[in-house]
Each structure stands twice: as structure tokens, then as C-alpha cells.
Amino acid sequence: MLRRLEVAAIALAALIAAGVVALLGHTIVGLACLGGALVLGLGAERFVARRFYAWGYAEREDDLLVRRGLLFSRLSVVPYGRMQFIDVTAGPLERSFRLATVRMHTAAAASDARIPGLDREEAARLRDRLAEVGEAQAAGL
Numbered sequence: 001m002l003r004r005l006e007v008a009a010i011a012l013a014a015l016i017a018a019g020v021v022a023l024l025g026h027t028i029v030g031l032a033c034l035g036g037a038l039v040l041g042l043g044a045e046r047f048v049a050r051r052f053y054a055w056g057y058a059e060r061e062d063d064l065l066v067r068r069g070l071l072f073s074r075l076s077v078v079p080y081g082r083m084q085f086i087d088v089t090a091g092p093l094e095r096s097f098r099l100a101t102v103r104m105h106t107a108a109a110a111s112d113a114r115i116p117g118l119d120r121e122e123a124a125r126l127r128d129r130l131a132e133v134g135e136a137q138a139a140g141l
């Protein structure tokens with residue numbers, strides 16, 4: 001949602017600039033800019049939509065799977081028992097759309113498992129579930 005808003009703002013600015021050029025008497029140049037802005041806007045929308053659908057997660061019995069990436073696909077397996085804490089963060093723009101990001105911190109220094117763009121209530125539910133299952137898994141060691 002946020003990325004689509006960014007693409008729409010950039011495409012709108014390009015369309016307005018092309019319209020101004022066309023109104024100033026450079027009709028052919030303005031129409032070419034208008035067509036270029038439209039093509040670039042549609043291409044950016046397609047790219048953003050693909051990036052959105054590239055993210056995914058699945059809760060399993062012993063671990064959490066986090067999938068991401070278009071060109072370079074990455075699948076992270078985060079065992080519940082290795083989670084140290086779970087953050088739910090939301091910047092000002094995310095808050096305005098009632099979105100949040102869940103970030104899992106593990107014992108591994110390089111762990112960067114995160115799930116962006118979740119609904120605020122889903123992020124809170126996931127955080128509580130991961131904390132609950134993580135405590136149960138850690139207690140069983």
C-alpha cells in the first residue's frame with residue numbers, strides 16, 4: 001500500500017510536468033512525456049505489486065518460515081526456541097495506514113527476519129503467538 005502510494009505520487013508529478021510542457025506550446029514533446037510517464041508509472045506499479053507478493057510467512061509447529069525476494073529469493077527458517085525478542089514497529093506513514101512490521105531477533109547476529117506491511121492487529125497477534133510459542137520451546141530445552 002505504501003509503495004503504491006509512492007508510485008502514484010511520482011507518476012502524478014510526471015504527468016503534471018508533461019501536461020505543463022504540453023500547455024506551453026510543445027505539444028509533441030508534451031505528449032511524448034505524457035506517454036513515457038504513463039508507461040513508467042504502469043511498469044513501476046507492476047514492479048511494486050510483485051515486490052508485495054514476494055513477501056510471505058508461515059507458522060509451523062517448531063519454526064517460522066519467512067519468504068522474500070524477487071530476483072534473489074530468500075527463505076529464512078526461524079526456530080521458535082532461538083527467538084530472543086520480537087519487535088513490532090510502525091513509522092508515521094505505516095501508522096497512517098494501520099500497518100506494522102514484525103521483526104524477530106535471534107541469537108544469531110546476522111538474523112534479519114522481518115515481516116513488513118502487516119495489519120496492526122495481525123502484527124500484535126503474531127508477536128503474542130511467537131512470544132508464547134518461543135517461551136514454551138525454550139522451556140522445553
